[in-house]
Amino acid sequence: xxxxxxxxxxxxxxxxxxxxxxxxxxxxxxxxxxxxxxxxxxxxxxxxxxxxxxxxxxxxxxxxxxxxxxxxxxxxxxxxxxxxxxxxxxxxxxxxxxxxxxxxxxxxxxxxxxxxxxxxxxxxxxxxxxxxxxxxxxxxxxxxxxxxxxxxxxxxxxxxxxxxxxxxxxxxxxxxxxxxxxxxxxxxxxxxxxxxxxxxxxxxxxxxxxxxxxxxxxxxxxxxxxxxxxxxxxxxxxxxxxxxxxxxxxxxxxxxxxxxxxxxxxxxxxxxxxxxxxxxxxxxxxxxxxxxxxxxxxxxxxxxxxxxxxxxxxxxxxxxxxxxxxxxxxxxxxxxxxxxxxxxxxx
Amino acid sequence: xxxxxxxxxxxxxxxxxxxxxxxxxxxxxxxxxxxxxxxxxxxxxxxxxxxxxxxxxxxxxxxxxxxxxxxxxxxxxxxxxxxxxxxxxxxxxxxxxxxxxxxxxxxxxxxxxxxxxxxxxxxxxxxxxxxxxxxxxxxxxxxxxxxxxxxxxxxxxxxxxxxxxxxxxxxxxxxxxxxxxxxxxxxxxxxxxxxxxxxxxxxxxxxxxxxxxxxxxxxxxxxxxxxxxxxxxxxxxxxxxxxxxxxxxxxxxxxx
Numbered sequence: 001x002x003x004x005x006x007x008x009x010x011x012x013x014x015x016x017x018x019x020x021x022x023x024x025x026x027x028x029x030x031x032x033x034x035x036x037x038x039x040x041x042x043x044x045x046x047x048x049x050x051x052x053x054x055x056x057x058x059x060x061x062x063x064x065x066x067x068x069x070x071x072x073x074x075x076x077x078x079x080x081x082x083x084x085x086x087x088x089x090x091x092x093x094x095x096x097x098x099x100x101x102x103x104x105x106x107x108x109x110x111x112x113x114x115x116x117x118x119x120x121x122x123x124x125x126x127x128x129x130x131x132x133x134x135x136x137x138x139x140x141x142x143x144x145x146x147x148x149x150x151x152x153x154x155x156x157x158x159x160x161x162x163x164x165x166x167x168x169x170x171x172x173x174x175x176x177x178x179x180x181x182x183x184x185x186x187x188x189x190x191x192x193x194x195x196x197x198x199x200x201x202x203x204x205x206x207x208x209x210x211x212x213x214x215x216x217x218x219x220x221x222x223x224x225x226x227x228x229x230x231x232x233x234x235x236x237x238x239x240x241x242x243x244x245x246x247x248x249x250x251x252x253x254x255x256x257x258x259x260x261x262x263x264x265x266x267x268x269x270x271x272x273x274x275x276x277x278x279x280x281x282x283x284x285x286x287x288x289x290x291x292x293x294x295x296x297x298x299x300x301x302x303x304x305x306x307x308x309x310x311x312x313x314x315x316x317x318x319x320x321x322x323x324x325x326x327x328x329x330x331x332x333x334x335x336x337x338x339x340x341x342x343x344x345x346x347x
Numbered sequence: 348x349x350x351x352x353x354x355x356x357x358x359x360x361x362x363x364x365x366x367x368x369x370x371x372x373x374x375x376x377x378x379x380x381x382x383x384x385x386x387x388x389x390x391x392x393x394x395x396x397x398x399x400x401x402x403x404x405x406x407x408x409x410x411x412x413x414x415x416x417x418x419x420x421x422x423x424x425x426x427x428x429x430x431x432x433x434x435x436x437x438x439x440x441x442x443x444x445x446x447x448x449x450x451x452x453x454x455x456x457x458x459x460x461x462x463x464x465x466x467x468x469x470x471x472x473x474x475x476x477x478x479x480x481x482x483x484x485x486x487x488x489x490x491x492x493x494x495x496x497x498x499x500x501x502x503x504x505x506x507x508x509x510x511x512x513x514x515x516x517x518x519x520x521x522x523x524x525x526x527x528x529x530x531x532x533x534x535x536x537x538x539x540x541x542x543x544x545x546x547x548x549x550x551x552x553x554x555x556x557x558x559x560x561x562x563x564x565x566x567x568x569x570x571x572x573x574x575x576x577x578x579x580x581x582x583x584x585x586x587x588x589x590x591x592x593x594x595x596x597x598x599x600x601x602x603x
Binding site: 198199201202203204205206207209210213214216217218219220221222223224225227228231 | 400442456
């Protein structure tokens with residue numbers, strides 16, 4: 001009992017956030033006068049709309065989290081990250097639509113494909129470093145982008161129009177069972193986040209951080225750094241592919257843009273907004289990114305992307321460590337400040 | 348003094364284009380000895396160390412450790428054989444704490460590196476080893492500060508701690524006192540001597556401070572332009588005419 005209370009005290013902010021997210025659909029409904037019962041049966045209204053926006057944020061957060069693991073934690077700059085996501089998205093759609101697999105079989109295949117693409121990236125991993133790795137991974141992702149855009153595969157991928165007409169199983173249909181979808185997406189994101197936190201605190205994750213800091217030294221200490229980088233790639237690939245699966249199930253259409261370099265930049269941007277290498281920065285970053293995009297588009301319209309860009313530049317200039325990174329720095333400083341003050345008073 | 352050879356270089360050669368940095372160096376390091384390598388800048392001392400530790404591949408020649416050819420082993424294997432190596436230019440994990448720097452060194456040789464479902468703090472044996480080493484190198488008060496904020500002298504101690512943590516048999520120390528304030532040098536040298544004597548370790552030392560070298564070494568190898576110029580006890584080296592004219596003469600006052 002004592003330890004439960006301790007766990008609660010240590011993670012108060014996270015647990016309250018989680019509680020808030022669980023209650024969010026019902027609270028959003030209440031503002032409109034919709035009863036929790038109406039929200040429960042997926043009645044149309046603000047709550048359903050908010051749930052939809054939140055689902056998109058959860059999926060983005062999952063995707064950005066997977067990027068933070070290789071970029072922020074392990075220090076690998078991959079420009080092919082959109083491929084990790086879009087392989088999951090396209091494969092899910094194609095298997096459900098063209099091959100008639102059920103959802104569980106599809107998830108199994110996506111899992112295997114995620115391992116396969118991590119192996120593909122792993123093959124070049126020990127051969128190229130730094131910016132060369134970025135370019136080679138960009139090349140691989142570009143090949144995939146060209147493949148999904150190609151007319152020859154158009155029957156499966158929908159070419160430049162995008163993949164549409166995927167029949168999502170009824171029990172998780174984003175139209176009729178949105179609340180359930182909301183909780184599934186939330187649960188996947190929370191579980192991935194917890195798993196990532198555990199990974200980073202583990203002996204394996206600590207070595208990944210050491211590789212980011214000074215790979216040569218890590219090797220000299222006796223670590224075969226390739227295995228650790230590959231472990232991070234593998235976990236990242238699986239997470240991103242499942243984010244892609246959720247994306248395909250939720251969206252009526254999988255756009256080929258999710259395979260483009262632009263979508264990799266989205267992950268980079270979210271992680272920069274939230275704070276590189278902080279993990280929860282990816283979640284906060286996804287929230288800010290999606291809300292900024294949504295808000296500006298809604299209230300400003302055409303010139304939204306220009307203002308959006310200006311905001312990102314301001315972010316990099318004024319809070320280069322991102323939201324969570326800066327918060328962590330400041331709270332440390334403030335704590336130090338109080339300690340100094342207490343020390344002065346005691347004297 | 349035992350005379351068993353623990354580490355041996357056989358005609359070790361490294362060529363960078365036309366430059367021969369290390370030219371067919373053969374050398375035997377006796378077990379439990381403190382063997383110093385001296386020589387002017389550019390003599391090839393650090394390159395020679397890099398060859399021994401596997402950081403670079405030799406053009407030709409062999410490195411034999413305890414009778415086993417380890418010449419072409421990847422660099423991350425070196426410490427697994429029992430050879431630890433420190434660097435002339437401080438080479439640490441700058442944003443991690445002193446504790447974490449040494450803990451990573453302690454964890455490396457264990458079998459727990461891929462237990463990703465357990466927190467690193469659950470492995471008490473590495474943590475207790477880390478505290479042991481931190482105490483030994485005298486960084487206990489600094490354990491939780493980020494390594495990059497340490498003063499240079501303390502970073503050198505950290506560097507030493509990082510190679511002590513896995514408890515290697517042979518320590519290759521590349522100018523451990525480089526850039527240290529002169530009053531800190533005796534302390535670190537005393538520590539190195541203590542480690543060598545108490546733990547029955549073999550130490551190879553590159554050092555510029557002649558007084559230090561002459562007082563602590565069991566054997567000295569003088570390198571000059573990539574070649575071995577002379578080898579012997581401190582007394583023999585001091586008496587060696589060739590060494591005096593080529594290297595020591597006029598530069599250092601030797602009192603033995």
